[in-house]
Amino acid sequence: MARVLVGVKRVIDYAVKVRVKPDKTGVVTQGVKHSMNPFDEIAVEEAVKLKEKKLATEVIAVSVGPTQSQEVIRTALAMGADRGVHVEIPAAEYELLQPIHVSKILAKLALDEKADLVILGKQAIDDDANQTAQMTAAVLDWPQGTFCNKIEKTDAGLTITREIDGGLETIKTKTPAVLSADLRLNTPRYATLPNIMKAKKKPLKKVTAKDLGVDTSPRIEVVSVEDPPVRQAGATVADVDALVAKLKEGGHI
């Protein structure tokens, strides 16, 4: 398992309150603090851990997005990734970029970089799509281990514990494979000072989607973005009869 490709996405920081733009075309991103998608941090951490355990020789961090996406690549480098790849997408096109585009890009990069493992966060906290890892595996026709809780190397490949609705599922897969990181896979490290300094010197390659032969023209149109409906206050009733009366009144029964 020599090379690991990790996808990192620049999203609005999880601690920031998201506001919808008054014109309802999207959310306010101008002047809002962004950072690496938390699940991607977990993915990077896992990749770096594999390198520390000598199960991987190189970790490549890739981000697909506008110029600012380089910030999260630098963070990944500061966490221990060896080099970065920035697939630059013009800001206007980025608004409508979908997992279907990203997965084709990642698949092409995985082949170009001869990756043995692709690790992604299970979903991004801005779109909650939870599609990119699955689609990337499909494009590559590689096995996929999603919602990873634990990743172990065996002689035959990988033994993966996944988080599923009923509990935990253990699967075995061969490599190369695509994995998606879930919350409890690990606790990501902070980027520490000497590494933050070193990261500035690590190589960061810039490419375009066209270079990779991927068409990123929009396939969807955003009709409107709105706040979720305000939760109505509940009402307490004195007894069951009152409850039944209220339900009848509201036409619920």
Added chain:
Amino acid sequence: MRFQQLMHVRRLASAAATTLMRRPTTGTTATTTMFPVTSHIATTVRTMAGSGAPIPELTQITDNVQRGNYATLTDKDVAHFEQLLGKNHVLTEDLEGYNICFLKRIRGNSKLVLKPANTAEVAAVLQYCNERRLAVVPQGGNTGLVGGSVPICDEIVLSLARLNKVISVDEVTGIAVVEAGCILENFDQKARDVGLTVPLDLGAKASCHIGGNVSTNAGGVRVVRYGNLHGSVLGVEAVLATGQVLDLMSNFKKDNTGYHMKHLFIGSEGTLGVVTKLSMLCPHSSRAVNVAFIGLNSFDDVLKTFVSAKRNLGEILSSCELIDERALNTALQQFKFLNSPISGYPFYMLIETSGSNGDHDEEKINQFIGDGMERGEIQDGTVTGDPGKVQEIWKIREMVPLGLIEKSFCFKYDISLPLRDFYNIVDVMRERCGPYATVVCGYGHLGDSNLHLNVSCEEFNDEIYKRVEPFVYEYTSKLKGSISAEHGIGFLKKDYLHYSKDPVAIGYMREMKRLLDPNGILNPYKVLN
């Protein structure tokens, strides 16, 4: 922590069938006192939050407190209050949370908690109590650390919790008018909605009331940037012991008309009047907040780094905190959810910058760190401007004091010492206490020369007590420091006031108390002996 609460409640619940009151065999050893648990286990769980330490004995007994010459509560009094405030706001049951202080050191024996809705009701309550000579303890969030906000004997608890509105926040002038019982965090949230922030931040912000903060002149982690409350509080409305409402409210920064009496209520810990409303100057909240959490090898390096921070970060520096190795390790051991960026250093500093331009601030702080590392003062650490990570790093600092009381008894000292001698006392105490203490550590507001010294032991015992007090106070006094930098005097530090204030000053404090509270009903047994 939640698991501990559940275990504790299960213990209490199983004792509910038989009411036990175990008397201690010796006066100074803490024992578990089981008292009847009624139906409100939820309330009990809430009040048990924060410490696994056992419930203390009644302070009136353990400290041999001579009850003042006050009336005793009668049914007629209770009926009067019920008429005044409404039955729902007069509590006679489940008063443990109101009677026990945050650190579980002090336990009062109040039989009545009153919850007025507004200034007029507060005034009516106090007027009645003054006529009847009933003692009263004003109480906010009950997060004080010197037993100043709980009863010592059977004083009536006057809770300001219902006076919780933010009346107005003006985004142009920055002036906010708020009721005393507003929780600090809620006040800050309302201020942030219009781009402002409350110039006060402390670990207890989710529970403490702004009225309590003002009454105790709370400090917190941003004093180095915003100064203390004497500067930011523009006006105060307080109700005196007689029931008179003293209106010292102001909507202006500048008002030199007569004696500036509002200052009497800032820091007098509820002994001169009950603060019901205040107006405060709120600065603009910063768009860019960066935090550095760094490890250093010596206190000398800490001092050099602090000077460098003031010089190179200057106007954007908003907090400069120190945590020593043992304090950090205790927090990490007690709270597994905490994640520290670095480990293995004798000293850690949390440095925060707040400014209006993210790029500018990032450059400044990165330069500051780079230079510090080059000079060999800063060994390692992390810098971040990501709001999520900033919060996580602050959580570490916030959990440090809680980690020390989690499973132990803790002597806490809050002293102002000259910066050069700031840390020596920790090493001195560690040697002095020897094997009797489990953890001796220091952390605190380096930026304000304010050290929180902690001596932890498994259980309170006399061996530790006599090694710690009055030594700490004598040591501080010799350096002309303050024996209570921000926590106040309350009940626990009354005997030490003279270490930091001379008899003439204390004499005039007594005169003022007599003038404003002739019957001495407001928060007796506190501040002055």
